[in-house]
Amino acid sequence: MAMNTQGRPTTPGASMLDGEVRTFTGNRGLDHEEPLIFERGSLEKTGVDLPEPKAVKPRLGGLERTGAIGLPGLTEPEAMRHYVRLSRKNYAIDSGLYPLGSCTMKHNPRLNEKMARVPGFGDVHPLQPQQTVQGAIALMQMLSGYLLELTGMKAVALSPKAGAHGELCGMIAIKAAHEAAGSKRSVVLVPESAHGTNPATAAFMGYGVRSIPAREDGTVAVEVVRAALGPDVAAIMLTNPNTCGLFEPEVVAIAKAVHEAGAYFYCDGANFNAIVGKVRPGDLGVDAMHINLHKTFSTPHGGGGPGSGPVVFSEALARFAPVPFGIRDGERFRLVEDIGEAERRGLKPFGRLTAFHGQMGMFVRALTYMLSHGADGMRQASEDAVLSANYVRAGLRDLFTQPFGDQPCMHEVLFDDRFLQDTGVTTLDFAKAMIDEGYHPMTVYFPLVVHGAMLIEPTESESKDSLDLFIATLRHLAEAARRGDVERFKQAPRLAPRRRLDETRAAREPKLRWQPDPARRQAAE
């Protein structure tokens, strides 16, 4: 047999670069097509070996399930492959820069995960006798201490499950305070740039929403707030730093005006990552603020939760905080779970927001982050987050357009779509082209007050090299758009596991679950 003198080819042939790649399997190398478990598993198969229990006459009151449930099972190797393949269709912080403004996609330290799984925190039941969960309650107390120190506030409710739940918590406390004072108020002031959860929360509470316009520079003017205040106003819900990435320069004056009108200041703390260790909301006159542990304190976003949204309160609202809350009782820690007991202590909790005590798993992770960073590290993290956002701003300001002029931003920088004017490329197209370049897009079309908004939050987790490449990529795309290279934008993404998906179709004929093929079902019957 003759030796192959040419050896293995090391450069791709021209044919491999031609056109679209079609394969027999539909797979594209590492990117596998993966069916639903309902198309793959069977009702008999299982990946869990359990002993067959002895046959007994059940005591279910005659309510035993009769028909099949329809749940397919897979053995462990099949399940591993299925979910590993699915995981590879996701972008993640661990694989790339994730500049989603307002979401704080920072690194999630793995020590946090390890600590959350320590049995003394992870394998304790919320209703174990309290003397057997002293460590868990002590951890909650320690976290509370950190949150109060970092915010300069007086009390904390740990139980809210996420940011929006925290908003509800803060706003109920405000309503309770008004009620306790015998004051009836019907309106909440919300800036136009606010997160959608703010007006949704206010509306749930039965408040009317009075919208506050921003001025030319993207911030809220105290005179505008003052003009909107009146005896009917219960509170203002202000995000600071705001959703345009700017610190509200008149926040102290706004707080003063709000208080003089007998109203309270709710601060949306979604952007706390810009100011940890630099500015304490309590010093600004905030009465209640939720803290997204899954943003500022690095608990993982998990593909959309679980979050955790503790709320800190000023002196004025502290006694209305919901149950449960922890106290120190000599050497022991205790959770006060009963409203009656809290009232005997002179407090006036507004109620209970969730079963049990909140997102303990997230408390452990957040406290681990705080201990790791320390006072110096947390402050440095905020400074780096702000520095990085401004560095992106500086790197793009000549090519991109800023809605409120070129001014320092906090931890996120906002652009509008004027730089794409007459190119035929929209903000959405631009975002999809970033996917082909290996980036998760920034937050787009939010805040709503800015046309074609692009909100970039690089966080403190990026190296300078990483930021430089990101800036260079965005510049390259902006130049391509201006050059008229529209197709690459309209076709994008071409290199993702899926091309653009038809969202209209999804909403028009909603298919929200797998259904057995009717033909097959009939055959089975």
Add this chain to the structure above:
Amino acid sequence: MRYLPLEPADRQAMLASIGVPEIDALFDAVPPGKLMKELPNLPRAKGELEVERELMRLAARSVPAGSAPFFIGAGAYRHHVPAAVDHLIQRSEFLTSYTPYQPEISQGTLQVLFEFQTQVAMLTGMEVANASMYDGSTACGEAVLMAHRITRRRKALLAGGLHPHYRSVVETLAHWGGSSVVSLEPDPAGTEDIAARIDADTSCVVVQYPSFYGTIRDLKPIADAAHAKGALLVAVVTEAVALGMLKPPGEMGADIVAAEGQSIGNGLNFGGPYVGLFATREKFVRQMPGRLAGETLDAEGRRGYVLTLSTREQHIRREKATSNICTNSGLCALAFTIHMTLLGEAGLRRLARINHVNAMALADQLAKVRGVEVVTPAYFNEFTIRVAADAQNTIDALAKKGVMGGVPVSRLEPGRSGVRDLIVVAATEINTDEDRAAYVEALQEVL
């Protein structure tokens, strides 16, 4: 600092390119006197080893559930979770991704949610389910609000078997959201006449199945009575494993099912994070809270998934949204789906049978202890006993003997008469013959 990639020289170069002399120049908008120089009262950064040491010292002050004969349930259950579940949910691509707002690079999360929604719909016997809620209690609260929207009524009727914390959550939302609630008295045996309390203003009846006390009762007559008066039936399930054996609420006329999914795939975690399951009828889907994943096609005609029907949600509708909810419980839903896939129908049914058999064995053994009466006639893996002593003291005495014997009802119903001698006891597949023997022996000693 091991988590911060920027070096001092990088920072200097970046400041120069921004055109400011120092970092605080970027904080110029902060009002005078409000910018702090340091955080004096907090310790400085620590290495992994030091942090781990400090936290392990704290953790050692708790008694893990796995270290004792353990019979506590009441809304959170200790089940065995296969090792593959925790490994998979820690895959970076699942753990460190965000809400799938860019579907082309989030098909992993979206397909998982689609599988999750289908599993939840099947398990509850309902037509559709959402992509999860924070937990069972908040799902219950949202179910009541949804029933108000559908019926345009403002009064909920809560059965006496509803978990007291769930009841408090609903009452809190109602009180501050301007609707009303009628809460029936605690009903350990499941004998109250709910139908008689439904009137023309009732938007929904909320019934837990099995109840907080473990009792199982047929939901069909309650559903019929509710429907006859134009009200909905909200079925609450706190032990999802029960649905591996029990007739699903959907088959008995439930309009909304709000459940706690912690039992499948998720640990105790001292109360959270858990995963709320939320299912309903197709015709109510546009009144549903929370996120929904839906199937569609991409530009090449390939099947794919997106978040859909978001016109219900706060980021589009703002003050007109069906709910203020934004985050769901994605990673816990993933754990649920993987565990459920590993179990499959056969595994889930067997797991449920083991739970039921263990509970029956425990109930029979406890019933023989002097001073103990089992008060729950029909149950799945949890039942209520009456002891000839104060229940809280009994549980504390058992804990001193190293046995976690259940939850005294009085802890959740403080100050209420008639429940001071009741204990809710759960048994799952984790309990061994030795665990049960230890419980019986300890209980004999303390009673």
